[in-house]
Amino acid sequence: MVIRSQRMASPFSVDPNADPPCGVATRQPGNRSNAFDGPANRSAPPQSTARQNAATGIAPLSPVRVEPAVARASRTVFDARLEALAASVSGLASWHVSVVDNAHVFIDRLVDAAVIELSIGPSGGMGGFPLFIAIDLDAHPDLGIAAYPERDAVCAHREASESVALRQAVSGILLEPLVKCLDRFGLCSPSVVSITRPRPVDRAGDWRDQPAVELTLALDERRVACAISLPMRGYDIVDALLRTQPTPRKPAMSIPGALIIGARPLAVDTLNVLEAGDVLLRGLFPHFNATLLSTGTRATESLRAVAAWGARGHVRLHAAVQVDVRSFVISKELSMSEEVDQASAGLGVVTTDEPTRIGELELPVQFEIDTVSLPIDQLSALEPGYVIELPVAVTDARLRLVVHGQTVGYGELVAVGEHLGVRIIRMAHRHGTVQ
Template structure:
């Protein structure tokens, strides 16, 4: 509602509460009619130019003229309601509010237009107004939700991880091979010694909340083994140092290195429907996929999977420019 009022009317600092903030000494009741729907709103006439003097005039003979003047002074309110879709609203009357001995909880709201602040509280409102407001807000939310649901979220398979100190990472060059970085099950899958291997699949950007699940992965497909859950990217199996109390030189700091393969990017709407048992086709056969080397969300290079004896390793084919200052 706040975003709608800001976009349509230039309103800021919109707030709703149960405490009436209208000054009792300057309170007046505006009665409105929209078709057959009635509403009464308590306002502070001191916040509206000219209304205080009009309300102060209580002579019965001047009643028709007073109401006509009030309708003119409240024309900005009528135009604002028209901009929100309430066509044909009439200002029926503006009367001084009766003194209140006890200020009961109510539906109160406050907002600003430019530097001017306005306080109000609803005294009475027919259901037709509320139905129209609910429909208005729903129409604003639907396009936003539709656009969000169509946003494609990148996905990736995490095929291995290990710790490497800063000195070792700085020394990496194109053509180097990193060994002992993938689990035995993954090595057996690439060697065709088993039909599939469990891996973690992740959707989302680094440093944000991400959707995670364990999947049973073959060379071409992955089947979710569990319902995905949301979490931050804080998981890493190996400790960064032997003891947090032991001083370590910067060059000897251990950094978590993860090996990732890009997988299916999916719209938000489809991600929200993922459940255990869903089968997804990989965009590239696993043995042919490019491997990304990532530490703390930063890509330091790319590689390809290679077999070295009984080991499965990653041969570096491209290093990110300037990675030497890790």
């Protein structure tokens, strides 16, 4: 659907309670409008004066947010090279990871919560960082002997240095397999600092404003569930380790990316009459509506779209994604696909005596947002859960209207009542008709 701008203080008005017609609404005398849906031209019923007075205009958009720290952590956690590294661990049967804002929710649902603190890097060195692992001692009772304070202690009291040293020695022995595993991963000089039962009042200190990685794995026929927290420089060090992993040699070439948020056929005549200020409705995917964008939904209910890398009009790498304000998350496995038109598929072409009307020819129009170019080796490492930050917010992004790989116009997202549309900024055929 296209809404023609009135070029006044209020560009246009739309009844939010009425279904918008699928076609073109052009300016007409009085309160009448014409609608075009496909080749046929049908007149839309006149709108009442009351509905015109109650109509709403274009509203600003406010999608949900993914915190920058969570996006940063996800780029490390969902790197395919990390999975290849984990596969080298002896006895590891399966594992599942997710990134959350912090570990409070995980800790609060544990029966006997404890936090293992490890030190990575040389003692007192600039490259060192702490690593915190939250576990349930109810599932790992053998570690309870090294945890401080005792589970039934009314309050924490200062232990003698001999007792602290003994607990540290015991925890070092019990966690020796974990330390060896971290050492095999390439982390420098891992060592156990302590195992503590954090009091609720103390739990905010080490986890505040810091994302956590929830990890569930089956190791040596034993299920392990934990939450891991480390500072941002820790993720940088892990990334450096991943870069040392062997990967197939590929040319250093960046592949352009796009975020496809809608697609629909439009007649040549429709494209030819589009002008700056017109608004296209019902061209975006169903999840893209103004209600979803303005109510601040949870990340699991984000707007769904398709990310693509490659040249328009050719085979491209596609992935189903969930879109947030300045990023999108890959939600399914990536695939290579190409749209094949019916003519090249060998379908028969029916001929008639009717005169040919080129203006009725429908063209597949895709609505795309330019994202970021990624190197080929990084594309091969993408996994579901990987977060890619957008250069600009979705609400501020310029959309391309793409037909068979060619850009025929530009637009921007606008909200019209409960519907989301694309307002035309510029059409390429202003200097001539669509070819």
